[in-house]
Amino acid sequence: MRLNFYKYQGAGNDFIMVDNREDTFPKHDITLINKLCDRKFGVGADGLILLENDEEHDFKMVYYNADGNESTMCGNGGRCLVAFAKQLGVIKDEATFNAIDGKHYAEIDGDVVSLQMIDVDTLEIFDVYSFLNTGSPHHVQEVEDIKNYDVFSNGKAIRYGTPYNEAGSNVNFVEKMSADTFAVRTYERGVEDETLSCGTGVTAVALAMYANGKTESTQITLETLGGTLQVSFTEESDKLFKNIFLKGKATFVFEGTIIC
Numbered sequence: 078m079r080l081n082f083y084k085y086q087g088a089g090n091d092f093i094m095v096d097n098r099e100d101t102f103p104k105h106d107i108t109l110i111n112k113l114c115d116r117k118f119g120v121g122a123d124g125l126i127l128l129e130n131d132e133e134h135d136f137k138m139v140y141y142n143a144d145g146n147e148s149t150m151c152g153n154g155g156r157c158l159v160a161f162a163k164q165l166g167v168i169k170d171e172a173t174f175n176a177i178d179g180k181h182y183a184e185i186d187g188d189v190v191s192l193q194m195i196d197v198d199t200l201e202i203f204d205v206y207s208f209l210n211t212g213s214p215h216h217v218q219e220v221e222d223i224k225n226y227d228v229f230s231n232g233k234a235i236r237y238g239t240p241y242n243e244a245g246s247n248v249n250f251v252e253k254m255s256a257d258t259f260a261v262r263t264y265e266r267g268v269e270d271e272t273l274s275c276g277t278g279v280t281a282v283a284l285a286m287y288a289n290g291k292t293e294s295t296q297i298t299l300e301t302l303g304g305t306l307q308v309s310f311t312e313e314s315d316k317l318f319k320n321i322f323l324k325g326k327a328t329f330v331f332e333g334t335i336i337c
């Protein structure tokens with residue numbers, strides 16, 4: 078099979094994008110998707126994303142982790158998909174699309190995409206960490222000296238350990254840098270490694286830091302290894318957090334064809 082693909086990255090979280098509006102992609106071939114994402118034997122990416130037609134919205138998003146399995150919402154991937162949709166001429170400067178966690182609105186200005194995330198009405202605070210779902214499950218834990226922290230070993234142990242076990246969770250380590258800025262490093266479920274950033278992850282960190290009283294700002298900057306992201310939100314009485322936007326660059330890297 079000849080597969081035309083487009084490579085995008087959002088704050089260093091990188092994805093293989095496929096225009097699947099003709100619905101020809103072998104969506105259940107886990108081995109193929111895993112190989113396409115392999116950095117030695119394939120194109121190489123943290124995930125693969127299909128752009129598909131949708132009856133109600135501009136398009137539909139289908140997301141696969143690098144392990145080849147379809148997974149839950151990807152914030153950086155969603156931002157890259159909006160930029161991809163503009164490149165294809167599917168949208169102009171705003172979009173609504175359907176994803177596994179529901180409908181999303183987004184705006185694009187140049188190479189900056191602002192993506193509305195789902196509302197968050199549950200945020201659990203434990204002794205040393207918080208847990209919430211921002212479209213994907215996230216464990217958020219403060220650490221010191223994040224630059225030298227062993228994200229892989231500690232992240233893997235938490236991801237596979239109690240209470241997450243095989244289903245797992247993404248694991249975000251965070252260090253406060255200033256009143257409204259936090260450094261974040263993430264071990265991503267389904268990539269089974271540290272990624273340079275995680276969109277639903279930094280969204281979870283921003284909300285968890287606010288809920289734990291580590292910031293009073295509702296416009297928070299997250300510094301990741303792959304770049305800077307912004308998260309803004311409003312705190313509501315009926316639902317914990319609404320109007321949650323994840324904002325940052327989404328960049329086209331190259332286009333290619335692979336025989337697979």
Ligand SMILES: N[C@H](CCC[C@H](N)C(=O)O)C(=O)O
Binds near residue numbers: 090148150152
């Ligand atoms: N690995 C995540 C999905 C992708 C999340 C991340 N790439 C993002 O930008 O939100 C999971 O399986 O829960």
